[in-house]
Each structure stands twice: as structure tokens, then as C-alpha cells.
Amino acid sequence: QKEVEQDPGPLSVPEGAIVSLNCTYSNSAFQYFMWYRQYSRKGPELLMYTYSSGNKEDGRFTAQVDKSSKYISLFIRDSQPSDSATYLCAVKEEGGSEKLVFGKGTKLTVNP
Amino acid sequence: GAVVSQHPSRVICKSGTSVKIECRSLDFQATTMFWYRQFPKQSLMLMATSNEGSKATYEQGVEKDKFLINHASLTLSTLTVTSAHPEDSSFYICSAIEGSSNQPQHFGDGTRLSIL
Numbered sequence A: 001q002k003e004v005e006q007d008p009g010p011l012s013v014p015e016g017a018i019v020s021l022n023c024t025y026s027n028s029a030f031q032y033f034m035w036y037r038q039y040s041r042k043g044p045e046l047l048m049y050t051y052s053s054g055n056k057e058d059g060r061f062t063a064q065v066d067k068s069s070k071y072i073s074l075f076i077r078d079s080q081p082s083d084s085a086t087y088l089c090a091v092k093e094e095g096g097s098e099k100l101v102f103g104k105g106t107k108l109t110v111n112p
Numbered sequence B: 001g002a003v004v005s006q007h008p009s010r011v012i013c014k015s016g017t018s019v020k021i022e023c024r025s026l027d028f029q030a031t032t033m034f035w036y037r038q039f040p041k042q043s044l045m046l047m048a049t050s051n052e053g054s055k056a057t058y059e060q061g062v063e064k065d066k067f068l069i070n071h072a073s074l075t076l077s078t079l080t081v082t083s084a085h086p087e088d089s090s091f092y093i094c095s096a097i098e099g100s101s102n103q104p105q106h107f108g109d110g111t112r113l114s115i116l
Helices: none
Strands: A004-006 A011-014 A019-025 A030-038 A045-050 A054-058 A061-066 A071-076 A085-093 A106-111 B004-007 B010-013 B019-025 B032-038 B044-051 B067-073 B076-081 B090-097 B105-107 B111-115
Touching: A004 A085, A011 A019, A019 A085, A019 A106, A030 A061, A030 A071, A045 A054, A045 A061, A045 B105, A071 A085, B004 B090, B010 B019, B019 B032, B019 B090, B019 B111, B032 B067, B032 B076, B044 B067, B076 B090
Parallel strands: A011 A106, B010 B111
Antiparallel strands: A004 A019, A019 A071, A030 A045, A030 A085, A054 A061, A061 A071, A085 A106, B004 B019, B019 B076, B032 B044, B032 B090, B067 B076, B090 B105, B090 B111
16 A cells, blocks of 8 residues: 555546545654645645644635544635646655655646 | 745756756755656656755665765755666656755756756
8 A cells, every 4th residue: 555645637627616636645654744736847836734633724725634534635716727737745754754755646627 | 935946947968968957945045955756647756865964865776876966055956867868867856845844845846857
């Protein structure tokens, strides 16, 4: 079993839809959770960075962490064509190594 | 804030050439930087962790003599692909951590390397 599982999609939605992106992880030592957006031929851009269980909101984006289920989600409200990209979840252990463990990424297309 | 600049963005060169890629943190000091490699439609693969003033730590299977990393200052790390061959063609991305541990990594825009 891989440490972080993420459905690669592709996911295609109409403009204005609510998008739900998800990852599961296997190691309870992971305490930091990130979502990155990566446009084609660009580096990943940090969208959300969370530590505790619960929700964190930033504009149209909401990150949700459920440590008991080892499940993390990213919700995008009122999706726009400019949201079309690959979304990567990443996790990190507390203390020690700064290494990130990435999901495979989900390719999202928002159709106008 | 937390901008990471990577240069060049694109390199095309002949087999046997050595290629240097720079990664700079523009508005913060980065004790630790990371180098990744990404193949098409795949996630990022960590190659090495670069610490300012010390030797880089390479991941298993990454040849340290092939991929030379230098982190001479708190704002600059370089990756040199020595005697590059077509199989080294890939998208190389760096990232940097601002300040103390448990901060998120911020990524550069990557370098697309094509070896003919």
C-alpha cells in the first residue's frame, strides 16, 4: 500500500461546480497536510497548509483533515476554468525529516 | 512572499554536456532546499535534500556524482547534471523552506531539460 493514495482522475466539471478532491494516507505519523496546484509545465503552487483536524478556508478553497480516518480533502467552490490544473496532496511527519510524501495528483478540468 | 526562482526554465543540449540549474529564494532565507524530478503525468520524485553549508543528502538510487548539488548560501542552491544523456531528460523542480522546520515547501517553476 502506498503511503498516500490519490485518484489521478481525470476529473471534468462545468464552471461553477463544487469540486471535491481527496487523498488517504496510511501512516498516523503524518501530521502536516498540504494541497498544491500545478499548472502544466510549471512548479507546484501551495494552496493550503494545515496541521490539525478540521476545516481551513481560504477564499473559494476549503481544506478538510480527518486524522481519525486518515483522510484529507480539498473543496473548490464556484469553480472557474482557471482552476483547471493538477492538484497534489502532500503530507509530512512532525519533527525530523522535512520530506514531503506526495499523492499522484488529480487532473482537473473546469469547462466554461 | 515566499517566492522561489529557478533558472533556466528550458535547456536543450547535446549528449555529454553538463547542465547547471539554479534555485534562488528571492524574499526569504532557505536553510533547506530540495530537488525533485518529475516525469510526464507523474508526481514529483525527491532526488536530494540540500542544506546550506553542508553536503546534500541523496535519495536511494540517485547518483550523487551524476547530480551535483551545491548550497553555498541561504538563498541559492544549484543542481548540475554532469555529462547528461537522453535518459536524463526530465522536468527538474526545486523547492525551499522558509525559516524553521515544519514550514511548507515553496516551489520554483521548474526546468525542462532535453538532451539530444
